Amino acid sequence: MSAEENISSQFSSQAIPSVPSTTCDIHGSSVVLYCKDCGVTLCDTCLTDGSHHNHSYSTLKDACQEQIERVLQRVKKMKSSLLKQSDIRAQVDKAKKDIEEMFSQTKETVADLYQELRELMDQNMQQAFLLIQAQKESMMQGMDQLALEGEKCQEKTKHITQAVEKLKRKQDADSGLSLSEIKALDTSIEAVEDFHRNAGKRMRFDNKRLKALENSVSTIVQRNKDMLPRPWEFAENITFDEKTADKNLETSEDKTQLRYVPSRCPPVGKKSKEAETVPNILASQSFSQGSHYWEVEVKGRKNWTVGVVDKGWVKKGMNQALGQDKLSWALQMDAGSLVALHNDDITMVREAEIEVLGVFLDLSKGWLQFYNVHSGSVLHTFVAKFKNSLYPAFSIEAEKGDVHQMRICALMPQNLSRDLGKL
Structure with missing residues (x-):
């Protein structure tokens, strides 16, 4: 499994973010409109400082309704995807079995190649086996991590569904707050969608490193002891x-x-030191x-x-x-x-x-x-x-x-x- 397929599982996962206030993050004033181009709520100062010039706006209530409809559609698609991949544990068990077979075959091949040079290369062969074991452990851990993430993803989906239902009931009470809650839900939904998009990829095995090991040992057999150590x-x-x-x-x-x-990115007017x-x-x-x-x-x-x-x-x-x-x-x-x-x-x-x-x-x-x-x-x-x-x-x-x-x-x-x- 390559780094780009499993790296997200190794970094600290982020919980559903807390709901921001209904005041402008930049100016601290109450928000009055929604910028369709930027996807953010605006205060009076935002509208007059030129940062959203020629952008399209809508009322907070209209924007809230549009966003709720959009979120509902995403949740519907997310549920459909979840049904297709609900049994992550069974898929992981199958994947681990395939990993076991793949590594077992590689170990046997390496053992056969090393037999010809046993007296000269016993220590070197043991090092090759340890490399195989380390690679296997790394993949197995990735599968276990994927299974755990699948279970957490199911639980997160339930929480998102409940949050959306609650949002529908109170949308007219405080549209500004609802928009903030929708923003938080978007982040959580994106995380769930990313998991389902990448779950299949993370269960594909890249045995190039194992084949590279076999090929390297085969080359040693064809040459002589002057090649050692590797x-x-x-x-x-x-x-x-x-x-x-x-x-x-x-x-x-x-x-x-x-x-x-x-x-x-820093606020407008502040120089970046990137x-x-x-x-x-x-x-x-x-x-x-x-x-x-x-x-x-x-x-x-x-x-x-x-x-x-x-x-x-x-x-x-x-x-x-x-x-x-x-x-x-x-x-x-x-x-x-x-x-x-x-x-x-x-x-x-x-x-x-x-x-x-x-x-x-x-x-x-x-x-x-x-x-x-x-x-x-x-x-x-x-x-x-x-x-x-x-x-x-x-x-x-x-x-x-x-x-x-x-x-x-x-x-x-x-x-x-x-x-x-x-x-």
Whole structure:
């Protein structure tokens, strides 16, 4: 399951918002009309300050009636969709069974391939199995989360239906308040609709990572022991450090998913400082010795940067572009073009179709390598004398008409360190 299909389930869900007051949010005056173009209620000042010039208006009562009719139609469609997907738990159980079969088959294939190189590669094979287990756990958790969300969605639908009925009974009493309640209901209905639109997608399985693992082991069998060790032998489970995140970046509860959430536009007349910040975030982990490997899912993203930074870079502050000084090394996708960056030196990288990016850091050899995980190819290698601890670093930017996100892949089963994994 890709990040864009399941990331919404990992971020904190929002409850039905409280009903706003019947006064203008900007000027604090009582609202008198409804702007059809902007979908907001207006006070006398809103009507005279020019911000809604040449817009269409309606009375609060008429707008309330129109909005109630619209909400009723949405609730009707929502109920129809809910009936079609009412048995989410049964679908999840079926999906988990398919996941079990898919991972079981992959494990058997990997075991057969490793048999030929048992004496040389026993430890390496165990690491591959742990990767499979971690991927399986990640998918299973996604299915369990989907089932829970399905149950909550049913309950939320009941509350919405009750709220609409109550709204119909009191619409003539306070039209301004009813419009505010409708606005709150719209938010809740949108959340339910989004769940039903995406539920099917979230139960589709992407086994490209598993096939990539099988293909990689098969390649090892065909070659020789000089290929060892493979990067996954040094796999790490790293997480985002939300304390280092730019104000426009939001992490999931488990700190493995990241998305760009633009700040709310400031009121007219106040200058935005959006362009003054760089959307960076660091990992919670840092490395000062040894070899380390992690993967980042960037599928479908057109603007991202992944790399490492020296602890000296961190001391200078987070509002720096990655790869523009001597203390940071990065691979960047910029509007579909892939480049390697260090000390403001730019190197073009030919291969640009990347779904999962692998990062291998060997501090003893002074290597920083970037891989296209699904093809197994090395995208770029930095060779440097790393003097201090290094932090994995990430950056994503806004992309018009799309969700702006990335995910750190699970390479080790939960609650199991890399050392403990070496059986």
